[in-house]
Every structure is written in structure tokens, then in C-alpha cells.
Amino acid sequence: MNNHDEDGYGHVLKYTGIFGGVQGLIIFISLVRNKCMALFLGAGGMGFNSLLTSVQNFASQCTNLGISFGGVPRLSELYERGERSQIDYYIQVIRLWSLLAAVMGVVFCVVISPFIDILSFTWGNHTLHYALLGLAVGMAAITGGEMAILKATRKLGSLAKVQVYSAIAAVLVSVPLYYYFWHTGVLPAIVLIAAATMLTTIFYSYRCFPLRLQFTRQQLRDGAGMISLGVSFVLAAAVGSCAEMLVRSFLNVEGSLEDIGLYNVGYMVTITYAGMVFSSMENDYYPRLSAINQDILATNLTVNKQMEVSLLLLSPMLVALLTALPLLIPLLFSEEFLPVVAMTQVAVLAMYFKVLTLPVAYITLARGYSLFYLMLESSYFIVFVLLIMVCYRQWGIFGTGVAIVLAHVFEYILINVFAYWKYDYRCTWQLVRYATVQMVIGVMALAVSFLTDGWVYWITEAALTAVSTAYSLYVLRRKTHLWETLKRKLRAS
Numbered sequence: 001m002n003n004h005d006e007d008g009y010g011h012v013l014k015y016t017g018i019f020g021g022v023q024g025l026i027i028f029i030s031l032v033r034n035k036c037m038a039l040f041l042g043a044g045g046m047g048f049n050s051l052l053t054s055v056q057n058f059a060s061q062c063t064n065l066g067i068s069f070g071g072v073p074r075l076s077e078l079y080e081r082g083e084r085s086q087i088d089y090y091i092q093v094i095r096l097w098s099l100l101a102a103v104m105g106v107v108f109c110v111v112i113s114p115f116i117d118i119l120s121f122t123w124g125n126h127t128l129h130y131a132l133l134g135l136a137v138g139m140a141a142i143t144g145g146e147m148a149i150l151k152a153t154r155k156l157g158s159l160a161k162v163q164v165y166s167a168i169a170a171v172l173v174s175v176p177l178y179y180y181f182w183h184t185g186v187l188p189a190i191v192l193i194a195a196a197t198m199l200t201t202i203f204y205s206y207r208c209f210p211l212r213l214q215f216t217r218q219q220l221r222d223g224a225g226m227i228s229l230g231v232s233f234v235l236a237a238a239v240g241s242c243a244e245m246l247v248r249s250f251l252n253v254e255g256s257l258e259d260i261g262l263y264n265v266g267y268m269v270t271i272t273y274a275g276m277v278f279s280s281m282e283n284d285y286y287p288r289l290s291a292i293n294q295d296i297l298a299t300n301l302t303v304n305k306q307m308e309v310s311l312l313l314l315s316p317m318l319v320a321l322l323t324a325l326p327l328l329i330p331l332l333f334s335e336e337f338l339p340v341v342a343m344t345q346v347a348v349l350a351m352y353f354k355v356l357t358l359p360v361a362y363i364t365l366a367r368g369y370s371l372f373y374l375m376l377e378s379s380y381f382i383v384f385v386l387l388i389m390v391c392y393r394q395w396g397i398f399g400t401g402v403a404i405v406l407a408h409v410f411e412y413i414l415i416n417v418f419a420y421w422k423y424d425y426r427c428t429w430q431l432v433r434y435a436t437v438q439m440v441i442g443v444m445a446l447a448v449s450f451l452t453d454g455w456v457y458w459i460t461e462a463a464l465t466a467v468s469t470a471y472s473l474y475v476l477r478r479k480t481h482l483w484e485t486l487k488r489k490l491r492a493s
Contacts, residue, residue, distance in 0.1 A: 027272055029167040031332050033174060034268075038333035040178040041186070047260030049186045051252065054245040055116055055130055056190060059137045061238035063105040066230015067098055068144035074226060075152035088209070090222075091149055096215045097223045098145025102138035109134030119249055129187050136194035143198045146205035158204040162197075169196035232370030236377035243381035247388050251400075254392065262397050265329070265337050266344040267404070273321055274314060274351040278358060289366040296424050299363060304428050306359045308479070311431070312472040314355050315438035319445045319468045322348045323461035343401035345449050350408035352439050356431075357412045360419045367423070376418060380411045434475060441468045 037046055071094045078086045113130035150159045173192045177185030202211075251259045289302055321328075325341050364373040384407040391399030391406075419425035445464045452460060 043258040043261035047257035050264040058241035066234035070226040070230025071148035101141035105137035106134035139194040139198040166197040262340040266340040270347045316469040346401035347404045350405045353408040353412040
């Protein structure tokens with residue numbers, strides 16, 4: 001493979017666009033579902049759904065054994081070598097461990113349900129709700145195993161179809177339940193969405209690799225390496241899910257279900273929107289980084305290049321999002337959610353730090369330092385929860401936006417200082433310049449949103465969006481042209 005082609009700016013732009021496009025379509029479909037949820041359930045209903053979903057995610061992360069992550073490397077290696085018999089065998093290993101993870105997920109939810117009920121509610125008995133979430137958790141474990149198979153065997157077309165069709169199925173399944181049963185339909189919707197996603201995934205996966213039920217003890221032993229690889233990744237994700245669950249429980253106890261709904265909308269809009277750019281990192285950037293993880297110079301080059309492209313693509317989107325939030329929030333949800341606009345506008349600034357942190361954070365995973373990764377992620381989430389508690393008590397729901405920004409600033413400093421010390425990572429002055437320009441534009445856009453209104457607001461924000469876009473296009477075109485020129489010279493030599 002030509003490393004210059006694979007590592008060029010054109011390559012990064014191409015695959016960020018492909019995966020971002022799929023993610024954008026999924027986000028649009030999800031927004032339709034969220035709009036219906038907001039109209040039929042209100043802020044309280046969305047808060048209840050958010051609370052159940054956070055517990056579901058926490059249980060999944062605690063029990064899925066990291067199969068969707070740990071199952072990919074070994075199977076991908078076998079696929080590259082074309083060892084068909086070994087591929088079929090290792091797929092059976094993944095499916096056996098996925099089934100065990102599913103059983104663990106069901107049992108885990110049943111066991112923790114009384115404790116979660118005490119932690120998250122001051123009224124009623126919701127133990128059964130949390131216990132029944134085990135069905136969704138179990139099906140998600142099976143889905144994760146099949147998704148790992150599709151990723152490792154390069155079935156990216158099938159993977160994209162699974163994601164899109166699952167999002168459509170989620171709308172078709174959940175909206176009637178919200179409409180006819182209101183809050184009572186929230187739990188059945190979660191379970192049925194998990195079922196639809198699982199069935200869609202196994203349809204494509206089984207068509208490529210038919211199911212063979214020949215499980216043995218040897219397969220259990222052969223899956224040990226896969227599990228050990230994913231455990232720290234899972235633990236870090238579990239800490240994150242636990243943090244989100246604690247935040248929502250805190251907001252419910254200190255505030256109300258309506259506050260959870262508002263916080264969830266603001267957080268979801270910000271993080272999900274930026275995910276259009278971040279979605280390419282696991283699928284394209286992480287494998288490239290893993291291949292050269294012991295080469296310090298190549299690692300620095302790859303990380304900085306990924307950050308440059310991601311920052312330049314994301315920054316104009318962030319200014320546009322910040323500008324449009326007063327229209328988007330009531331359009332996508334309802335006027336009941338207008339109080340979350342200011343919180344979300346502040347939280348948008350956190351994404352500038354996120355895009356400068358995530359590519360560096362992947363170095364730890366690429367080098368296999370899973371314990372360091374767990375420690376770094378845990379430190380961030382502890383600070384995140386503490387900041388939410390302090391800022392919410394100080395400024396209410398607006399304070400949660402401030403907390404999100406401060407938490408990401410802390411994460412940026414933590415990850416970059418650690419990478420500087422441990423991996424000799426060095427940020428380029430070019431990247432510092434690009435980040436400074438775009439972040440100044442973002443801060444100006446936020447200031448305009450607080451200090452102006454009417455036609456002055458819209459004209460000024462539109463001008464700032466145009467400046468950010470023009471700057472990114474100028475830099476990206478120049479970078480791509482220079483890289484293509486370098487490749488031609490290398491080929492000629």
C-alpha cells in the first residue's frame with residue numbers, strides 16, 4: 001500500500017466526508033425521532049427516556065466485554081491474509097463470547113435494578129423498568145459482536161446500511177408508542193429499538209457469514225486475548241456511562257425530570273452534531289495510527305494532520321450551529337426547550353477543545369497502553385461530574401454548559417501534557433495558528449449571541465460563519481495542493 005496516498009490530506013478529507021455523510025444522515029433521522037419525542041412526551045418524558053437510556057448504556061459497557069472493539073484486530077489480520085477457515089473459526093469465537101456477554105447483561109440489570117431505583121428516584125418503584133432494560137442490553141451485546149465482524153471483514157457497505165436502516169426502524173417503532181402510550185411507551189420503545197437494530201445487523205452479518213452453532217471450550221480459551229484487549233476500553237466507557245447516569249440522577253434529585261430533558265437536549269445537540277467529523281476516527285484514523293504507533297515522527301505527523309483537517313472542517317460548522325440554535329431548538333424539539341439555547345451555545349465551545357484532544361488520546365490506545373487510557377478517561381469523568389454539580393448549583397441549567405466547557409479544557413490539558421511526556425508528542429505551530437484563529441471566531445460568535453439580537457445578530461453571525469468557512473477552505477485547498485505536489489515529486493524520483 002502507498003503510505004503517501006493513505007496519509008495524505010486528500011485521504012483524510014475523503015474518509016472524513018464518507019463517514020461523516022453517513023453519520024449526518026443518521027443524525028437527521030434521529031432528529032425526526034427526537035422531534036416526535038419532544039412533541040408527544042415533553043421535557044419530562046425526554047428526561048425519563050434519558051434516564052433509562054443512561055442506565056442501559058452503563059449496563060452495556062459493564063457487560064459487553066469490549067467485543068465490538070477487541071474482536072476487530074485479530075479477525076482483520078486473518079481477513080487480510082485470506083485464511084478462510086480461520087476466519088470462520090474466529091467468527092464463531094466472537095459469536096460465542098457475544099452470547100455470553102448478552103446473558104451477563106440481562107443478569108446484571110436484574111441485580112442492579114433495586115439499587116439504581118433508590119439512587120435515581122425519590123418517588124414510586126421503578127425497579128421493574130430497570131430490570132427489563134436487560135433485554136435491550138443483551139440484544140446490544142449480540143449486535144456489537146456482529147458489528148465487529150462487519151468492520152473487520154471490510155463490509156463497510158453493509159455496515160452503513162445497518163446504521164441507516166436501524167435509525168429508520170427506531171423512528172417507525174418508537175413514534176407510535178410515544179403517541180399512544182406517552183411515558184408508558186418509553187421502555188417498550190427502548191427494547192424494540194434494540195431488537196430492530198439486532199435483527200438488521202444479523203441479517204447482513206449472517207448473509208455474509210452464516211451462523212454455525214458449534215461452540216467449544218477451546219473457543220472460550222481462544223477468545224481470551226480478544227477480551228483482555230477490550231476490557232480497559234470497556235471500563236473507560238463504563239466510567240463514562242456511570243458519570244452520565246450520576247449527572248442525570250443528580251439533576252433529577254436537585255432539580256426535576258424537566259431539567260434532565262433540557263440538559264440532555266443541549267448535550268445531545270452539541271456532541272451529536274460534532275460527531276459528524278469525529279465518526280471517521282475509529283474507522284480510518286485509528287487503524288492508520290496503530291500501524292505506525294512506534295514511530296514518533298510518523299505518529300506526530302499523522303496526529304497533527306488529522307487534527308488540522310478535523311479542526312478546519314468542524315469550526316465553520318460550530319459557528320453555524322451556535323448561530324442557528326435559537327431557530328433549531330424549537331424546530332427540532334419544541335418551544336418548551338428554548339431555555340436550553342444559552343446553555344447549548346456555551347457548550348459548543350467545548351468542541352474546539354474536543355477536536356484538539358481526541359486524535360491525541362488515540363495514541364494511548366494505538367500503543368496498547370490500556371491502563372493509562374483508563375486512568376486518563378476516569379480522571380476526566382470525575383472532574384466532569386464534579387463540575388456539573390458545582391456549576392448547576394451556581395447557575396442552574398446554564399451552568400451545565402459552562403461545566404462541559406471547563407471539563408473539556410481540563411481534558412485537553414491532561415491528554416496533551418501526558419502525550420508530551422509519555423510519547424514525545426509535539427503540536428505544530430501551524431496547528432496552533434489554525435486553532436487560535438478559529439477559536440477566536442467562535443468566542444466572538446458566542447459574545448455576539450449574548451450581546452445582540454434582531455438583524456444585528458443575524459448579519460454579524462452570518463459574517464463570522466462566512467469568515468470561518470473561507471479561512472478553512474483556503475487552508476485546506478493549500479494543504480491538499482502542496483501534498484499532491486509532494487506525492488508527484490516522490491513518484492517521479
